[in-house]
Amino acid sequence: MMITEGSVRIASADGVFYNPKMELNRDLLSAAVGVLGVKEFCDGHSATGIKALRAILENDCVESVDAVDLSKRACAIIESNIGLNNAKGITVINDDIRRVLMEKKYDFVEIDPFGTPAPYFASLAESFSWRKSGHFSVTATDTAVLCGAEAKACKRMYGSVPFHNEIVHESALRILIARIQSIFAEKNLAVTPILSISHRHYLKVFFAVTKSAVLCDKSLAEIKFMAYCEKCKHRKYIKPGDGSTCELCTSRMIVTGPFWSGLLQDSEFLEKMIAEIEKRQYKNMKEELKLLNTLKDENFDGFCFELHTLFKGKTIPKTIDALDRLHSMGFKAVSTSYKNWIIRTNASVKEILEE
Ligand SMILES: C[S@@+](CC[C@H](N)C(=O)[O-])C[C@H]1O[C@@H](n2cnc3c(N)ncnc32)[C@H](O)[C@@H]1O
Numbered sequence: 518m519m520i521t522e523g524s525v526r527i528a529s530a531d532g533v534f535y536n537p538k539m540e541l542n543r544d545l546l547s548a549a550v551g552v553l554g555v556k557e558f559c560d561g562h563s564a565t566g567i568k569a570l571r572a573i574l575e576n577d578c579v580e581s582v583d584a585v586d587l588s589k590r591a592c593a594i595i596e597s598n599i600g601l602n603n604a605k606g607i608t609v610i611n612d613d614i615r616r617v618l619m620e621k622k623y624d625f626v627e628i629d630p631f632g633t634p635a636p637y638f639a640s641l642a643e644s645f646s647w648r649k650s651g652h653f654s655v656t657a658t659d660t661a662v663l664c665g666a667e668a669k670a671c672k673r674m675y676g677s678v679p680f681h682n683e684i685v686h687e688s689a690l691r692i693l694i695a696r697i698q699s700i701f702a703e704k705n706l707a708v709t710p711i712l713s714i715s716h717r718h719y720l721k722v723f724f725a726v727t728k729s730a731v732l733c734d735k736s737l738a739e740i741k742f743m744a745y746c747e748k749c750k751h752r753k754y755i756k757p758g759d760g761s762t763c764e765l766c767t768s769r770m771i772v773t774g775p776f777w778s779g780l781l782q783d784s785e786f787l788e789k790m791i792a793e794i795e796k797r798q799y800k801n802m803k804e805e806l807k808l809l810n811t812l813k814d815e816n817f818d819g820f821c822f823e824l825h826t827l828f829k830g831k832t833i834p835k836t837i838d839a840l841d842r843l844h845s846m847g848f849k850a851v852s853t854s855y856k857n858w859i860i861r862t863n864a865s866v867k868e869i870l871e872e
């Protein structure tokens with residue numbers, strides 16, 4: 518079957534993965550490659566080669582691309598899709614991306630496996646340890662693990678005790694980020710999320726890497742645990758060893774984590790992405806701009822609260838009314854990219870519920 522996406526045309530084939538629902542993910546990746554001025558791009562799990570082709574054909578800055586896939590069949594399809602687009606500058610590598618990363622370094626590495634990206638973090642860190650800076654992005658589709666439906670697997674793969682409640686979209690992102698930061702820190706590599714998305718069935722996070730022990734220490738200081746009161750829904754970030762009794766209702770709080778507690782987005786990068794997406798006019802532009810603008814608005818320190826859970830047994834306010842009330846009280850408050858009725862605010866549970 519022939520597929521047109523962005524500026525490329527590819528043929529899909531039986532046994533080689535292509536998911537049309539991930540087009541938005543691929544649009545954002547290609548725009549990010551342009552915004553970041555990437556020269557050497559590595560498509561680590563290439564399948565049909567679509568991301569490799571889009572990176573080089575949609576971005577003048579890209580000089581060379583390695584399209585890596587473990588499957589022989591996928592590599593044959595990538596070669597034929599390169600021919601179909603008459604693309605120059607792409608090298609197809611039929612190997613395990615981990616082996617490739619142990620030997621090569623790139624400006625940007627894209628990691629998009631089936632399920633968990635966890636097995637790739639160590640080799641990613643190894644590859645970046647030879648550079649002063651760079652970027653990479655990771656797609657995770659193992660949301661059952663990160664969102665706490667499979668808590669034991671989360672402990673094994675991400676070293677974190679997850680939430681399995683109404684705020685998992687956010688906590689899943691924060692577990693993934695903290696894990697990557699910890700692994701990169703071994704090599705004095707500081708890793709900052711510049712765009713974090715929890716969309717449909719997947720998480721996607723873009724990271725900036727900088728070699729600096731000082732910056733590493735700074736970001737590691739933002740990896741914290743969370744204490745959550747199941748009774749009154751109060752929550753707070755805590756450090757290991759801190760007490761966990763609820764200040765509001767004196768109940769015992771459950772402790773989860775570790776999580777990244779810093780900002781999930783880089784506002785300046787988001788501004789540039791918005792301008793780039795407006796320029797590119799992809800078919801999903803409306804949805805992409807809505808998502809990026811919402812992420813920009815919600816990029817401040819605050820917790821996420823789901824209104825239905827918080828107001829259980831009371832009259833649940835409309836999101837817009839809850840936000841207006843918080844604004845009039847002087848708090849920051851927005852509805853999030855996760856769900857319209859999940860809000861982010863710097864107000865506490867008590868202040869949100871105040872009559
Ligand atoms: C989810 S698909 C990638 C989809 C593709 N990035 C896209 O946007 O259409 C995962 C691909 O990774 C390949 N793969 C699995 N393990 C791998 C490994 N260790 N190294 C390289 N490729 C691998 C699979 O053969 C498969 O083609």
Ligand SMILES: [Zn+2]
Nearest residue numbers: 746749763766
């Ligand atoms: Zn409480």
